[in-house]
Amino acid sequence: MATLRRGWRVATRNAYTRSQSQYDKVLGTFAEHRACAVLRTPTKEAAPPAMTAAIDGGFRIAEFTLTTPGCLDTLADFRAKYEGEVMIGCGTVMNTLDCEAAMDAGAEFIISPILIPDVVKWCVDRNIVCIPGCQTPTELYEAYKLGAPAQKVFPGVAGAMNWVRAVSAAMPMLRLNPTSGVDLDNAGDYLKNGAFGVGLVAPLFPPDVVKAADWDQVNKNAIKVIEKVKQAGPYKLG
Numbered sequence: 001m002a003t004l005r006r007g008w009r010v011a012t013r014n015a016y017t018r019s020q021s022q023y024d025k026v027l028g029t030f031a032e033h034r035a036c037a038v039l040r041t042p043t044k045e046a047a048p049p050a051m052t053a054a055i056d057g058g059f060r061i062a063e064f065t066l067t068t069p070g071c072l073d074t075l076a077d078f079r080a081k082y083e084g085e086v087m088i089g090c091g092t093v094m095n096t097l098d099c100e101a102a103m104d105a106g107a108e109f110i111i112s113p114i115l116i117p118d119v120v121k122w123c124v125d126r127n128i129v130c131i132p133g134c135q136t137p138t139e140l141y142e143a144y145k146l147g148a149p150a151q152k153v154f155p156g157v158a159g160a161m162n163w164v165r166a167v168s169a170a171m172p173m174l175r176l177n178p179t180s181g182v183d184l185d186n187a188g189d190y191l192k193n194g195a196f197g198v199g200l201v202a203p204l205f206p207p208d209v210v211k212a213a214d215w216d217q218v219n220k221n222a223i224k225v226i227e228k229v230k231q232a233g234p235y236k237l238g
Helices: 002-016 020-033 047-056 071-081 096-105 117-125 137-146 160-170 187-192 207-211 215-232
Strands: 035-039 061-065 087-091 151-153 176-178 198-200
Touching (some): 020 061, 020 087, 035 047, 061 071, 160 176, 160 187, 176 198, 187 198
């Protein structure tokens, strides 16, 4: 029985393991485009048009969060529709079962709002890019030591981009990816001050705009922020 169990574990790991070239491509896409559209909507129906508006506005990295109804179905649809054009990932991943479900749906990367060692280890063991949420420099460094190739700064921190600049300068091995506190106007400034990338949530998808199904406004928001991001240029992986 023990031998069968070990064999099952190896088979499960192999089913989700990504090649080094796949891993490098995901990390390289983050470094090139640097901005991720992070979608959380109250209804399943709102998610597709909202994310489509962001993609049409220039986003090439999209994250569907598990707190959105029907998240995995929408993720799978977008992965099929935008294969090779937009990188699709899953957020609010809280455990390894979430990881499996996200990868089964076609996720190309995993995001968590907090540092969950089991999730990071699961991804590291399978060569999957994961970005766990951290708030303190200690948490950020712990995520790095666990093998996370980038670290999400969440929630927002006092000092905003100045904090990011200070932490990046002190620990250049980190790749910081702030979300909370990033808006349409300051996204480029975060990137110019040491951030590896940024995530856009409510500023890109304002709740009142989503409720009104004003997808033209989401598109305008995307165009505005992507212009700021492009001014910062790509991140040089080292």
